[in-house]
Amino acid sequence: MTGKFQLQPLLDIANTRLDESARRLGELIASERSGVQKLDMLKTYRAEYHERFVQATRDGIGPDAMRNFTAFINRIDDAIAAQLRVVEQSRAHTTQGQQVWMAQRNKVKAFDTLSQRHQQQQTQRESRQEQKSTDEHALRQHRNQTRDDE
Numbered sequence: 001m002t003g004k005f006q007l008q009p010l011l012d013i014a015n016t017r018l019d020e021s022a023r024r025l026g027e028l029i030a031s032e033r034s035g036v037q038k039l040d041m042l043k044t045y046r047a048e049y050h051e052r053f054v055q056a057t058r059d060g061i062g063p064d065a066m067r068n069f070t071a072f073i074n075r076i077d078d079a080i081a082a083q084l085r086v087v088e089q090s091r092a093h094t095t096q097g098q099q100v101w102m103a104q105r106n107k108v109k110a111f112d113t114l115s116q117r118h119q120q121q122q123t124q125r126e127s128r129q130e131q132k133s134t135d136e137h138a139l140r141q142h143r144n145q146t147r148d149d150e
Contacts, residue, residue, distance in 0.1 A: 003118075003122055005114075005115050005118045005119070007111055007114055007115070008115070010111055011108070011111040011112065011114075011115055014104065014107045014108045014111050015108055017104050017107075018101070018104040018105055018107075018108050021097070021100050021101040021104045022101055024097055024100075024101075025094070025097040025098060025100075025101045028090070028093050028094040028097040029094055029097075031090055031093075031094075032087070032090040032091055032093075032094045035083065035086050035087040035090045036087055038083055038086075039080065039083045039084060039086075039087050042076060042079055042080045042083055043080060045076065046073065046076045046077065046080060049069075049072065049073060049076060050073060052069075053069040053070075053073065056069065
């Protein structure tokens, strides 16, 4: 009969929290990737629009068109700067999520180690008890055999 691991409820809670932190970390990583993709898209769009601007200036454009191109490029630059801040914040959240996940994983490992030690102790106790029973049985048989021989 094995004794119950007294910290099993804590191990179960730690495993649940590990699963939750892993799910949350996955969401954070996905959000970071999405933010980086948006940033890359904005940078690509800016480069394409800037190329159109350069081509238009070669072909000759008026002052109004020049102001419109410049104003629009400035708005794209503002959007890039804003998205860059979003990406940096997202990376910080991802790093924090990784730290939370690692802390939870370490807790689970610690409880799991205790659980394994408990199981090993239980196995040793059972083995000793079984050996004791076997020895007692053998001793009784030996005594009975000795009595019968007399």
